[in-house]
Amino acid sequence: MVPGYPTRLSCSVTGAGRVLVLPDRCPTGITIADPRRIRRNRAKRNAYMGISQISAVPKSSSLSQDLCQSRPYVVSVSSGKGGVGKTHIVINLAIEMQRRGLRVLVFDADLGLSSVPMLLGFAPEYNLSHVLMGSRTMNEVLLEGPEGIQIVPGSSGVQELTALTTEQQLRLICEAEELEDEFDVVLIDTCAGISSNVIFFNIASQDNIMVVYPEPASFVDAFAMMKVLAIQHHRKRFKLILNGATDEEEGRQILDRMVAVSQKSLQISVSCLGVIPQDIHIRKATRVQKAVVDLYPEAVSSRCFRKMASKLLESVPKDDFSGSLQLFWKRKTP
Ligand SMILES: Nc1ncnc2c1ncn2[C@@H]1O[C@H](COP(=O)(O)OP(=O)(O)OP(=O)(O)O)[C@@H](O)[C@H]1O
Ligand SMILES: [Mg+2]
Numbered sequence: 001m002v003p004g005y006p007t008r009l010s011c012s013v014t015g016a017g018r019v020l021v022l023p024d025r026c027p028t029g030i031t032i033a034d035p036r037r038i039r040r041n042r043a044k045r046n047a048y049m050g051i052s053q054i055s056a057v058p059k060s061s062s063l064s065q066d067l068c069q070s071r072p073y074v075v076s077v078s079s080g081k082g083g084v085g086k087t088h089i090v091i092n093l094a095i096e097m098q099r100r101g102l103r104v105l106v107f108d109a110d111l112g113l114s115s116v117p118m119l120l121g122f123a124p125e126y127n128l129s130h131v132l133m134g135s136r137t138m139n140e141v142l143l144e145g146p147e148g149i150q151i152v153p154g155s156s157g158v159q160e161l162t163a164l165t166t167e168q169q170l171r172l173i174c175e176a177e178e179l180e181d182e183f184d185v186v187l188i189d190t191c192a193g194i195s196s197n198v199i200f201f202n203i204a205s206q207d208n209i210m211v212v213y214p215e216p217a218s219f220v221d222a223f224a225m226m227k228v229l230a231i232q233h234h235r236k237r238f239k240l241i242l243n244g245a246t247d248e249e250e251g252r253q254i255l256d257r258m259v260a261v262s263q264k265s266l267q268i269s270v271s272c273l274g275v276i277p278q279d280i281h282i283r284k285a286t287r288v289q290k291a292v293v294d295l296y297p298e299a300v301s302s303r304c305f306r307k308m309a310s311k312l313l314e315s316v317p318k319d320d321f322s323g324s325l326q327l328f329w330k331r332k333t334p
Contacts, residue, residue: 072105073316074186076205080221082192084213085243087115088282090189091145092293092302096309098147102184106151107176109201110191111161114154120145121289122153129155131175132168138175146294150183163196185313194225202229206317209239209273214246214254223262230266238262239273239315241308251275271315274308276301 077086090106098104108116108128117124122143130136131152143151155161164172188205190198202208208229210222222240229235240258245251255272262270281299285292293302 071180072183072186073207074188074205075207075209075312076109076188076190076202077209077211078190078198078202078225079192079211079213079218080194080223080225081213081218084192084211084218085276085282086192086211087119087189088286088292089209089211089241089243089276089305090187091116091119091291092305093309093312094145094149094185094187095147095291095293096305097185097187097313098149100309100313102313103182104149105179105183105186106145106149107186107188107201108152108154109188109197110154111158111164111197112156112191114156116151116189117143117153119286119289120151120291122151124153127153127155128172129158129161132161132164132171134171138179146291154189161197164200169200193221194228198225199228199233202235203233207237207239207315208235209241209312211241211243212255212258213244214242214251219254219258223258226262226268226270227266230268236268238268238270239312240270241273241276243276245275245277248275248277251277273311274304276304276308 077090079086087110094104094106106116108114110116111128114127117127122145124141124143126136126141128141131138131141138152141153143153145151161168188201190201192198210226212218212222226235226238229238240255242251242255245254252272252275255275259270259272262268277300279292279299279301281296282292282301285295288295292299293305296302
């Protein structure tokens with residue numbers, strides 16, 4: 001039991017045999033999801049581990065082994081400032097990783113103004129708010145997106161969820177644990193800013209990606225966020241993406257300066273994941289609710305997403321699987 005935890009919570013034995021303290025679940029109206037749905041890509045993943053299946057995509061031999069023998073690789077994508085392209089980055093990276101035969105979950109952690117489903121043309125009836133209220137399980141709200149990526153839709157307009165309570169965080173941990181064996185990679189799309197939810201999802205992740213836009217307010221906000229995560233939550237490793245650059249060279253210079261400043265003043269390790277230029281194809285794809293890598297695979301931004309997916313997967317730390325969703329709670333209360 002968690003010391004000091006409210007008594008109206010009950011104990012629940014999880015699939016993995018662990019006991020978690022949980023609020024009582026409302027059982028009415030629950031339909032059990034077909035578990036085969038989220039296993040559909042396993043054959044594809046297995047093919048990837050042995051013989052090449054998608055010849056156009058470069059593969060890293062150590063990758064599948066590292067990812068598949070462990071818990072999922074959990075990465076959060078955040079920014080200080082809003083509207084810098086986080087959700088597009090998450091969706092497009094997810095599709096590119098799934099194309100490599102990995103089983104990818106997009107976790108839409110924007111609980112105030114969710115946009116992942118909308119960007120892909122979904123209007124889901126159920127979302128994370130139903131999971132958090134106990135009327136649906138995580139499996140029951142999953143959506144299947146392009147290439148078979150799975151999506152946990154966030155919620156919109158539910159103000160109570162913009163700062164999750166301890167009870168809601170615990171429910172999330174338990175529900176997330178049910179999905180753990182089903183995925184190789186979990187990409188968490190957070191909302192902007194340094195809210196308690198954003199911090200929670202960042203510290204639950206193994207890696208933290210910060211997205212910046214080429215303007216001073218965006219750098220300052222991203223720096224502030226890394227500072228909070230580094231000083232108050234001991235996060236020591238960050239990856240930066242510059243989105244919306246006018247040209248690649250300028251983007252690289254901006255990122256290099258930001259890396260140097262952050263490393264020096266925060267004593268953290270910061271690496272550049274890549275630069276995405278301004279690309280009209282992203283906006284065109286947005287208008288028809290498609291991902292740019294799907295609709296315009298040869299667009300300059302699509303090529304960047306492919307490179308970035310490879311780079312991210314190659315950088316997966318082999319000896320640190322501390323981002324497991326089931327360790328949410330432990331990480332939060334050391
Ligand atoms: N490289 C780019 N070139 C052109 N347009 C882009 C690019 N990246 C993103 N956009 C556009 O910028 C807008 C914001 O993108 P997105 O919703 O992904 O940002 P966000 O950081 O997730 O926003 P929020 O903080 O509100 O969640 C969208 O209209 C998208 O089409
Ligand atoms: Mg977003």
